[in-house]
Amino acid sequence: MFDFANFYQLIAQDTRLQPWLNVLPQQLTDWANAEHGDFSRWLKALNKIPAGKPGMVDIKSSVTIANDANNEPMNLGEIKKLENLLKTFHPWRKGPYQVHGIDIDTEWRSDWKWDRLLPHITPLKNRSVLDVGCGNGYHMWRMLGEQARLCVGIDPSHLFLIQFEAIRKLMGDDQRAHLLPLGIEQLPQLNAFDTVFSMGVLYHRRSPLDHLVQLKDQLVSGGELVLETLVIEGDENAVLVPTDRYAQMRNVYFFPSAKALKVWLEKTGFENVRIVDENVTTTGEQRTTNWMTHNSLPDYLDQDDPSKTTEGHPAPRRAILIANKP
Numbered sequence: 001m002f003d004f005a006n007f008y009q010l011i012a013q014d015t016r017l018q019p020w021l022n023v024l025p026q027q028l029t030d031w032a033n034a035e036h037g038d039f040s041r042w043l044k045a046l047n048k049i050p051a052g053k054p055g056m057v058d059i060k061s062s063v064t065i066a067n068d069a070n071n072e073p074m075n076l077g078e079i080k081k082l083e084n085l086l087k088t089f090h091p092w093r094k095g096p097y098q099v100h101g102i103d104i105d106t107e108w109r110s111d112w113k114w115d116r117l118l119p120h121i122t123p124l125k126n127r128s129v130l131d132v133g134c135g136n137g138y139h140m141w142r143m144l145g146e147q148a149r150l151c152v153g154i155d156p157s158h159l160f161l162i163q164f165e166a167i168r169k170l171m172g173d174d175q176r177a178h179l180l181p182l183g184i185e186q187l188p189q190l191n192a193f194d195t196v197f198s199m200g201v202l203y204h205r206r207s208p209l210d211h212l213v214q215l216k217d218q219l220v221s222g223g224e225l226v227l228e229t230l231v232i233e234g235d236e237n238a239v240l241v242p243t244d245r246y247a248q249m250r251n252v253y254f255f256p257s258a259k260a261l262k263v264w265l266e267k268t269g270f271e272n273v274r275i276v277d278e279n280v281t282t283t284g285e286q287r288t289t290n291w292m293t294h295n296s297l298p299d300y301l302d303q304d305d306p307s308k309t310t311e312g313h314p315a316p317r318r319a320i321l322i323a324n325k326p
Contacts, residue, residue, distance in 0.1 A: 002028075002032065002161070002165075002201035003024075004024075004028050004085075004178075004180070005179075006175060007180070008024070008108070010150075010175065010178070011024075014128075014150075014192075014193070016190070016192035016220070017128075017190065019188065019190065020187075020188065020190060020192075022188070023188055024180075025243075026183075027182060028180070028181070031181050031182070033184065036158045036163050037195060037255065038158070038159070039158050042088065042089060042158070042159065042162040043162070045085050045088040046162055046165060046166055046169070047225050049082065049085055049166055049169050049170065050078075050082070050154055050169075050170075051169055051172075051173065052065065052068075052169060052170040052171055052172050053068060053106055053172050054066060054067060054068065054170065054171060054172060055067030055068055055071035055072070056071070056173075057171055057325045059141045059142060059144055059145035059245055060143075060145040061110065061168070062095075062096075062098060063095070063097050063098070063138060063141045063142070064097075064098040064099075064222075065097075065098070065100060065167075065170050065171055065190050066098075066100050066101070067100075067207065068098060073101070074100045074101075075099070075140070078100075078285045079100055079102060080275075082100060082102065083171065084100050085166075086099070086102065086104065086166060086207060087291070088253075089159060089162055089163050089166065090291065090292070090293070091107065091291070091292040091293065091294055092104055092106045092107070092136070092163065092291040092292055093106055093107045093108055093135060093136070093292055094107075094108050094110045094135040094136050094137075094138040094139070095108070095111075095136075095291075096104055096109065096110075096111065097138070097167060097243075098259070099137070099167070099170055101158065104291050105289040105290060105291050106138075106155070106289065106291055106292060107287065107288070107289060107292035107296055108285065108286050109284070109285045109286075110135075110138045110139060110287050111142075111287075113137060113139075113199070113228065113318075114142050114239075116277050116279060116320060117226060117228065117276070117277065117320050118146070119324060120262045120276040120277070120320070120322055121195070121224065121226055122224050123146065124146040124147060124148040124195060125146065125147040125148070126147065126148075126149050127148050127149060127194035128148070128149055128150045128152075128179055128192065128193050128194050128195075128216050129143050129148045129152070129193060129194065129195045129196070129197065129198050130153075130193040130195075130196045130197070131143070131151060131152070131153040131154070131196075131197045131257060132154055132156065132196065132197065132198040132199060132201055132215065132218075133154070133155055133184075133199065133204075134153030134155045134160070134179060134196060134197075135151050135155060135160050135200075136159075136160045136163035136167070137160070137163070137164035137167070137168075137177065139197065139199070139286070140153050140164075140177045140179070141167070141177065143177075144174070144176055144177055148176070148195075149176070150176055150177075150269075151176060151177040151178070152177075152178050152179075152180065152193075153177070153178070153179040153180070154179070154180050154181075154182045154183065154184065154186075154187070155181065155182075156181050156182060156183050157178065157181070159182065160179070160258035161179055161181050163206050164177075164179040165179075170218055172216075172283065177238040183196075184201075184211065184215070185214065187214070187217075188249045188296050189218075190217070190219075190244055190301055191217065191218070191219065191220055192220065192223070192225050192296055193218050193219055193220065193223060194219075194220060195208075195223060195224045195225075195226065195230060196215050196218050196219050196223065196224070196225050196226070197225075197226045197228075198211070198215055198226070198227050198228070198229075199226070199227075199228035200228060200229065200230075201229070202227065202229040202230075202251050202254070202261075203229055203230045203246075203254060203255055204251055204252060204253070205253065205254075205255060206253055208253070208254045208256075208264065209267070209268055211309065212227075212264060212265060212268040212270070213268050213269075215227075215276050216268060216269060216270065216325050217245065218249075219325040220325070221325060221326065222324060222325065223229070223321065223324065223325050224322060224323070224324055224325075225270065225323045225324070225325070226320065226322055227261070227265070227267075227321045227322070227323070228318060228319070228320045228321075229257060229261070229319065230246075230253060230255050230279075230316055230317065231257055231261060231278065231284055231317055231318065231319040232255050232256070232257050232314050232317065233257060233314065233317065234257035234260070234264075235257065235259055235260075236257070236259045236260050236263050237260060238255045238256065238257040238259070239254055239255065239257070239260055240254075240255040240256075240259055240294070240314070241253065241254055242255075242257075242311070242313060245311055246311065246312070247297070247300035247301075247309045247310070247311075247313070247316060248295070248299070248300050248309075248310065254256075258275045258278055258319040258321065259275070261275075261319065261321055262274075262275060262321060265321060267325045269325070269326065270325065270326075271322060271323065271324050271325075271326050272322075272323060272324045273321060273323040274321065274323070275318040275319060275320075275321050276320050276322055277310075277317075277319065278317065278318070278319045278320075279317070279318050279319055280315065280316070280317050280318075281297065281315070281316040283297050284315075285297075293303050297316070300308045301315055
């Protein structure tokens with residue numbers, strides 16, 4: 001089972017994060033006691049992955065790990081064994097990763113999203129960052145590549161935690177990034193992070209305004225929220241509420257226009273709210289691969305009219321908004 005002692009020690013030394021220790025150990029104990037059918041199998045595979053002391057790590061322009069501490073490449077047998085272990089953790093949704101010559105071609109080209117948002121955010125150097133709904137942690141590595149001081153990701157998925165720990169193990173056990181198997185609703189009002197990211201989460205929340213308040217509660221005064229979500233075209237009053245599924249997703253609720261979302265952020269107390277990007281998701285950015293063999297975006301669009309989903313809703317369009325806590 002996972003030992004979060006290193007993270008406890010880390011936040012015990014951080015005056016802004018110390019109060020988290022009042023609730024976090026019990027929450028993670030409760031998580032550890034809950035059953036998950038595949039977790040023991042994944043954990044066995046994780047334990048077989050060699051602890052890395054890589055000769056080369058690039059987290060600035062990609063997430064790439066290569067060579068050992070002596071700058072020698074792994075032999076073909078070792079690479080094949082590692083590839084088989086990593087494929088145990090299928091499906092890989094966020095990435096891509098290049099690991100000792102293995103191209104983990106994930107469902108999402110998460111690097112494209114990163115390239116869209118990076119020019120607009122406050123530089124992350126020496127900042128503490130919370131990534132809400134972080135998936136397997138791909139963007140946390142890119143945040144560290146921008147010299148963030150600490151990156152904490154939260155995501156309740158057992159599989160994403162395993163994937164993150166596999167990459168961290170191969171990287172040499174970097175202690176600047178930590179993924180906790182929690183949801184945002186489990187976090188106390190910390191007021192502790194310089195930057196909070198919420199990407200691809202809002203439309204999964206039954207109460208989107210409550211989610212925005214929860215995000216604000218994690219920021220220091222003057223801190224920055226980076227919010228990325230599915231939107232529709234329209235004015236300040238435009239909101240889509242699917243009666244059933246959207247692009248085959250069941251657990252979706254509200255799709256505002258970017259202009260409406262700006263109003264929501266202002267109503268929940270954020271200031272300096274700006275829409276910095278709107279982008280139609282292409283089948284080049286989200287698709288089926290050898291590392292994610294389930295259906296993906298091409299299967300969710302109307303084959304006769306790809307501007308619509310199979311349910312007749314507008315095809316996925318995503319926006320990035322940035323705001324500050326007063």
